[in-house]
Amino acid sequence: MPELPEVETVRRELSESLKPGIEIERLEMHRPDLRFKIPIKLPKLLAGARLYQIRRRAKYLLWEIERETVQGTMLSHLGMTGAWRFTQDAPELHDHVSIYFRDGRKLVYSDPRRFGYLDWIEGDRDQHKLLRHLGPEPIDEAAFTAEYLFTRTRKRPGPIKSLLMNQNLVVGVGNIYASEALFRAGLRPLKPARSLRLENCEKLVQSIREVLWAAIDSGGSTIRDYKNVSGGSGEFAQKLMVYDRVGEKCRKCKTAIKMRTLAGRSTYWCPACQS
DNA sequence: CTAAATACCTGATGGC
């Protein structure tokens, strides 16, 4: 479900509701695993602990926790259908984890497909197994540059679209925003990555940033499942130029949008606007 | 090393 804009929206909403230093009463697991086993010690670590900040790295949320002298990070990922929401109701079918705060609120993680993750990190977060190999944040203007993209694409004969979704190259871009960024850049998804010229990289880097920022401004895209913390939808779906629009008219030139499967993922483009 | 396929899981949808 969620790519960078959706995860960032969730992070902002959670940060808004959970002020730094808020005290956690307890965490309850309603099953032992999501995609992976949830650390058995997590409830013990969080009981009576304080939450100081929620950061984002790629599509992961990093919850900074302190309890007496113990400092650590709870890592969470929404997978395809994960969602955090505040509720007072008893756990529903796909509610897997509940966090009770001292102030009486309860935050629940629900995830029908259970592709999400929950883990505990002590020490250097960047060395965590799931974070170690991640590329730069697309929003980082110093790290994610045209030159960087140009260098990293030189030996890549494969389609640029698949490479954009590879989190080792750049993080946060998933199936929706890969197609959308390529539309903005005027590049076909199937174009071999190594055939990109420096000016293409320039444009693409800029397009990725623009589309991600615009999507964050709209609270992300809801196509099917994505819901923000208040249960609302992201409004960017209405502004998508190609994603999920096969056969419909290009919003720029009226040509019918094309679709094909690339590395198992639906890929959309305008045959007239993109080359 | 790359790139594609597979696997993980449930639910919605469409064809018959």
Added chain:
DNA sequence: TGCCATCAGGTATTTA
């Protein structure tokens, strides 16, 4: 109405 196949925004792991 039921049954089956297909698809869904992610990514670790396996296979080629």
